[in-house]
Amino acid sequence: MSDTEDVEAEAAGTAAYAEAVDVLGPFRGPVFLAPLTHNPNNGVTGGVWSVTAGERTAVLKVLTRSKGTTGHWAASDEPRHWNYWRREADVHVSGLAQLWRPYGIRAPRLLACVERQDGDVALWLELPGAAPAPGGRWNSTSSTSVASASRRAPSVRQRTGRGCPGGSCASTSPV
Numbered sequence: 001m002s003d004t005e006d007v008e009a010e011a012a013g014t015a016a017y018a019e020a021v022d023v024l025g026p027f028r029g030p031v032f033l034a035p036l037t038h039n040p041n042n043g044v045t046g047g048v049w050s051v052t053a054g055e056r057t058a059v060l061k062v063l064t065r066s067k068g069t070t071g072h073w074a075a076s077d078e079p080r081h082w083n084y085w086r087r088e089a090d091v092h093v094s095g096l097a098q099l100w101r102p103y104g105i106r107a108p109r110l111l112a113c114v115e116r117q118d119g120d121v122a123l124w125l126e127l128p129g130a131a132p133a134p135g136g137r138w139n140s141t142s143s144t145s146v147a148s149a150s151r152r153a154p155s156v157r158q159r160t161g162r163g164c165p166g167g168s169c170a171s172t173s174p175v
Contacts, residue, residue, distance in 0.1 A: 020053040027054025043069030
């Protein structure tokens with residue numbers, strides 16, 4: 001772990017303790033943070049951790065626009081930019097992340113979205129189940145299942161009567 005990652009983890013731990021009490025409920029003892037694999041080059045992701053407090057565990061993902069990243073992975077304040085820094089928070093808070101659940105496409109449930117004093121956003125998400133997907137890996141059958149579900153699922157506008165919050169779900173740049 002680099003010195004930068006150590007500082008980020010320490011800062012995350014300080015904020016995470018108070019948030020864990022609010023999100024996970026009362027518990028005794030310390031909060032344990034274990035870093036999870038993510039793209040450290042992405043200017044939007046401040047870090048991703050598995051957080052255990054007492055008997056409960058959740059995923060903490062910190063979204064930021066202040067990470068010193070340049071070029072393709074830099075965060076943007078523009079909602080139509082492919083790497084808009086608040087998009088994931090907007091998708092979870094709007095309910096869009098759960099929209100396709102009846103069709104077999106499932107996102108982790110949002111436990112809390114915390115607007116931090118430093119301007120970052122902390123997403124507290126349920127810990128995904130430990131059971132692997134059928135077959136244990138992505139394959140052509142998985143792709144066919146997702147494609148089939150996406151054809152059956154109504155659009156956001158059909159389902160909710162409105163588009164994405166602030167139009168932020170649309171991107172004008174290819175990924």
